[in-house]
Amino acid sequence: MEKVVFQKSNMLTDAPLHFCPGCSHGIANRLIAECMEELNIDKKNIVGIAPVGCAVFNYNYFDVDMIEAAHGRAPAVATGLKRVLGNDKFVFVYQGDGDLASIGAAEIIHAAARCENISVVFINNGIYGMTGGQMAPTSLLGQKSTTSQKGRDIGRNGYPVKMSEMLAQLDGATYIERVSTHDAANVRKAKQAIKTAFKCQLENKGFSMIEVLSACPTNWGLTPVKAMEHIKNDVIPYYPLGVFADRRNEK
Amino acid sequence: MAKVTFNEAICKACGLCVEACPKKLLVIDKSRVNAKGYNVATIPEDKQSECVGCASCAVMCPDCVITVTR
Ligand SMILES: Cc1ncc(C[n+]2csc(CCOP(=O)(O)OP(=O)(O)O)c2C)c(N)n1
Ligand code: SF4
Ligand code: SF4
Numbered sequence: 039m040e041k042v043v044f045q046k047s048n049m050l051t052d053a054p055l056h057f058c059p060g061c062s063h064g065i066a067n068r069l070i071a072e073c074m075e076e077l078n079i080d081k082k083n084i085v086g087i088a089p090v091g092c093a094v095f096n097y098n099y100f101d102v103d104m105i106e107a108a109h110g111r112a113p114a115v116a117t118g119l120k121r122v123l124g125n126d127k128f129v130f131v132y133q134g135d136g137d138l139a140s141i142g143a144a145e146i147i148h149a150a151a152r153c154e155n156i157s158v159v160f161i162n163n164g165i166y167g168m169t170g171g172q173m174a175p176t177s178l179l180g181q182k183s184t185t186s187q188k189g190r191d192i193g194r195n196g197y198p199v200k201m202s203e204m205l206a207q208l209d210g211a212t213y214i215e216r217v218s219t220h221d222a223a224n225v226r227k228a229k230q231a232i233k234t235a236f237k238c239q240l241e242n243k244g245f246s247m248i249e250v251l252s253a254c255p256t257n258w259g260l261t262p263v264k265a266m267e268h269i270k271n272d273v274i275p276y277y278p279l280g281v282f283a284d285r286r287n288e289k
Numbered sequence: 290m291a292k293v294t295f296n297e298a299i300c301k302a303c304g305l306c307v308e309a310c311p312k313k314l315l316v317i318d319k320s321r322v323n324a325k326g327y328n329v330a331t332i333p334e335d336k337q338s339e340c341v342g343c344a345s346c347a348v349m350c351p352d353c354v355i356t357v358t359r
Contacts (some may be wrong), residue, residue, distance in 0.1 A: 060303035064351025
């Protein structure tokens with residue numbers, strides 16, 4: 039009999055995605071859906087928090103309850119929800135790097151420090167996608183953007199922020215890992231990482247964040263295939279993959 | 290035999306699936322466009338039987354265009 043090796047997750051709606059061709063947001067959305075499905079989390083018990091940024095329409099794509107937070111405030115909204123609704127509800131947070139590392143830097147730091155029992159998926163594409171390609175705190179040194187036209191310069195713009203390494207210093211951060219979407223093997227690893235983070239919440243072990251190195255072909259000015267090569271050759275050397283915090287045994 | 294099917298209406302011709310296939314079976318069909326104006330990814334008929342069903346194409350597709358059965 040014919041066996042299904044791969045099909046679209048039932049945690050996703052049929053709405054076509056608005057993302058540009060080759061955008062990693064689509065991959066990340068799908069991985070989150072697959073993880074929730076495979077962990078058998080009841081749809082009725084899931085609440086997702088969408089960010090401001092290109093992922094703002096996430097609420098149309100996940101077939102679960104979603105809330106759209108003000109820019110950068112998704113971890114704060116998730117904190118309130120989880121505390122009010124209790125551990126019977128599963129709360130995931132989806133944020134871009136402008137949302138999480140810039141305007142929302144305070145919210146994510148304190149959610150991690152308080153060890154809130156939430157799971158954060160952090161899409162690091164090194165740029166503000168939605169607003170047309172401005173420099174982000176995570177943009178690489180030398181990276182050209184509409185607000186760093188000659189390339190990001192240390193004297194003028196300072197250094198890129200490594201959120202995973204930074205948050206891993208906090209005792210409240212239970213699990214932090216950085217993964218990538220540049221090829222199929224890495225996408226499969228990314229899925230395992232997201233699943234680990236989700237299990238952390240299901241076992242009431244507190245705060246987890248998975249940083250997903252992602253492509254924004256449109257604002258990088260690269261084809262989708264070249265954008266993935268750029269992650270492999272230029273982004274990963276600055277943002278190494280791996281587990282930065284694992285305090286699951288202490289919680 | 291492994292079989293790959295494409296929901297062509299939502300393909301964006303990004304080419305990530307083409308790149309991901311270890312057997313290099315997929316192509317972007319430049320002779321066809323979907324309602325959104327994109328060319329569509331496909332496996333030419335004479336290549337279908339070479340598919341090993343690894344699903345690497347589907348794993349890379351950002352738009353859930355691809356279903357793989359075996
Ligand atoms: C309070 C507020 N300030 C600024 C903006 C403008 N704005 C919209 S999206 C965005 C940045 C998005 O970048 P990122 O979080 O990296 O997500 P991406 O679009 O790259 O996925 C900004 C600054 C806003 N919507 N609200
Ligand atoms: S602008 Fe960039 S991040 Fe936004 S949808 Fe397009 S490729 Fe994705
Ligand atoms: S990866 Fe998906 S959207 Fe991109 S060309 Fe292949 S089938 Fe089309």
